[in-house]
Amino acid sequence: MKYFEWEGAVTEAVAEAMAISHSDASGIVEAQPFYMQQSWGKGMDVQMTAAKVMEAAQVDAEERARTPAPKQERMLFGDEADAHAFWKDREWKTYAVDLVQGRGKKEKVVRTMYVRARTGHGAATCAEENDWSRNPKPRYVARLAGPRELGCTPSASKEQHNEPSAHR
Template sequence: MPANQARIYFGDETDAREYWATREWKTFAIDVVAGPSNRPTYRHTVYVRARTAAEAISSAKRNMIGKPSRPRYSARLAGPRELGCVPAPSTITQH
């Protein structure tokens, strides 16, 4: 990305960046795509715990079963909603 462009973060991605910022080990979502970029023939997401995105991609490459030919890997921090987290119900009861 050029230096003069800013990246826009959306809901779950912003929460993920804030949550994982202070933790050494993070959960990454590795998106595996194969085929033409405009119409991929294969898409799959693998979740990996690692310290860095590069380590997460390396781990996904080593441990994936049934890899497609010429896959492309991209890593991102997994967000709370993506991991199935839901807000806890309020413990305050109104009388």
């Protein structure tokens, strides 16, 4: 038996055992090239290989279910990173909602509204409902407001307060 014939027989065995279509079984078999090559090299029969492939596919499916797909994230700098760190544990957050007009290179922030809300979408909706000067209608883009943007300044550390001043 040649490899392609054996692979076809393994695919049929997977389809029968799982009661699925040939194309679905083919996808499962093709997703396990290591086990297919290992089984062929060891001279394993079709049924044993099909069982091994199905077991590996089940383990892969369980692993994917346990580990959520990573969300694409962007890097945060300065005030924005501080904002995410500060607001992460709070239910109500302060959002800076930028009113943006134009598209592409002509895009500009016309104004910024500060809104307290639970989510960025809620903040953008609130800003839209309370913006009375829509000429022409802008887009509402919410982001967490950072401490410097809200007027906060870093406080002196405890060590600086305890040191005697040379200016006295």
